[in-house]
Amino acid sequence: MARFLSRPIAISLGDPAGIGPEVVAKCWDGRAVNNLPPFAAIGDPRAIAHVWDGPIELVDDPQEAEAVFDYALPLVQITAAEDDLPGHPSVAGAHCSLDSLEIAVGLARSGSAAAVVTGPVSKEQLYSIGFAHPGQTEFVAERCGVSQGNVAMMLAGPTLRTVPVTTHIPLAEVPAHLSPALIEARGRTTLRGLQRNFGIAEPTLAISGINPHSGEGGLLGREEIEIIEPAIAALRAEGWRVTGPHPADTMFHASARARYDAALCMYHDQALIPLKALHFEDGVNVTLGLPIIRTAPDHGTAFDIAGQDLADPRPMASAIQMAALCAANRELVE
Numbered sequence: 001m002a003r004f005l006s007r008p009i010a011i012s013l014g015d016p017a018g019i020g021p022e023v024v025a026k027c028w029d030g031r032a033v034n035n036l037p038p039f040a041a042i043g044d045p046r047a048i049a050h051v052w053d054g055p056i057e058l059v060d061d062p063q064e065a066e067a068v069f070d071y072a073l074p075l076v077q078i079t080a081a082e083d084d085l086p087g088h089p090s091v092a093g094a095h096c097s098l099d100s101l102e103i104a105v106g107l108a109r110s111g112s113a114a115a116v117v118t119g120p121v122s123k124e125q126l127y128s129i130g131f132a133h134p135g136q137t138e139f140v141a142e143r144c145g146v147s148q149g150n151v152a153m154m155l156a157g158p159t160l161r162t163v164p165v166t167t168h169i170p171l172a173e174v175p176a177h178l179s180p181a182l183i184e185a186r187g188r189t190t191l192r193g194l195q196r197n198f199g200i201a202e203p204t205l206a207i208s209g210i211n212p213h214s215g216e217g218g219l220l221g222r223e224e225i226e227i228i229e230p231a232i233a234a235l236r237a238e239g240w241r242v243t244g245p246h247p248a249d250t251m252f253h254a255s256a257r258a259r260y261d262a263a264l265c266m267y268h269d270q271a272l273i274p275l276k277a278l279h280f281e282d283g284v285n286v287t288l289g290l291p292i293i294r295t296a297p298d299h300g301t302a303f304d305i306a307g308q309d310l311a312d313p314r315p316m317a318s319a320i321q322m323a324a325l326c327a328a329n330r331e332l333v334e
């Protein structure tokens with residue numbers, strides 16, 4: 001089992017009615033074969049007990065996890081106001097998922113955990129209790145004192161890394177949100193993240209267009225000329241290796257992917273469709289631009305299969321491995 005991290009990883013279980021508890025428990029089962037470093041789960045033990053009958057040991061701090069990790073799943077306990085059954089989300093469960101996220105991030109910020117891995121939450125449920133952030137990415141950024149413009153949501157798989165410039169907003173609002181300054185900021189955060197988290201000394205970033213054929217010289221839209229090209233020029237002037245704007249339909253086949261370290265895309269699905277098509281089982285969501293390491297499996301709560309022993313733990317295992325790798329790279333670089 002990987003023992004190269006100085007501290008364990010904190011994992012928020014996400015929505016108790018989703019598949020987060022099941023995949024975290026299954027990762028503990030597979031800790032040796034997947035070479036996972038010690039971790040502590042943060043959440044309601046009843047959510048795990050509904051889907052798993054393995055041993056749990058309550059701990060107060062992830063730093064106690066190492067001592068028990070070989071024989072039990074270490075858990076920092078949160079008790080939800082109601083005991084949700086798998087597949088049946090509730091307001092109480094939404095509060096529990098937010099509490100577990102808050103505590104896990106705090107443990108990473110305080111240095112008790114080497115990194116935080118977040119389990120899947122339901123944005124619909126969180127919005128219903130007044131959660132005002134587009135997603136966990138922006139929540140973690142705020143807790144770390146990083147502005148939304150200076151954080152980036154990277155989806156990383158073995159053969160592709162993508163970053164959307166805009167994340168969880170309606171598609172119709174995307175063009176109005178794009179600006180040279182936002183694209184530059186996301187590009188810079190991505191390039192620095194490739195250096196700090198992934199150890200790539202001189203990264204190359206490919207930037208997509210937004211219109212068909214990247215606007216066809218302005219005939220199919222002018223965002224490339226007026227917004228994206230100025231951002232690319234500014235990043236190049238800073239010395240970064242940046243290409244584009246590339247037509248999005250031809251930048252994800254194998255030989256195109258070989259020419260860059262990450263692709264910066266203009267909106268959520270432009271970045272996530274290729275990533276999930278190639279790496280649904282091992283794609284990882286990595287937040288760049290933070291003082292801490294945060295990763296997450298790139299899937300949601302999957303309420304449709306919760307409690308049926310159908311949840312695939314490989315994305316969560318990949319997120320834990322990626323968190324450990326990024327934490328180790330950070331220690332080397334900084």
Ligand SMILES: NC(=O)C1=CN([C@@H]2O[C@H](COP(=O)(O)OP(=O)(O)OC[C@H]3O[C@@H](n4cnc5c(N)ncnc54)[C@H](O)[C@@H]3O)[C@@H](O)[C@H]2O)C=CC1
Binds near residue numbers: 121136285305311313
């Ligand atoms: N990082 C996060 O917290 C994320 C949260 N979500 C949230 O999840 C909720 C549901 O979103 P959906 O779009 O339905 O995506 P989803 O990923 O929850 O489910 C999509 C499909 O994939 C299947 N699936 C997902 N993960 C699986 C796994 N590990 N093993 C086997 N099958 C799996 C599900 O059963 C479903 O059929 C939404 O409320 C969304 O906000 C979505 C993506 C990421």
Ligand SMILES: NCC(=O)COP(=O)(O)O
Binds near residue numbers: 134135153
């Ligand atoms: N589609 C990716 C996703 O929803 C992850 O968002 P976040 O909650 O990690 O910001």
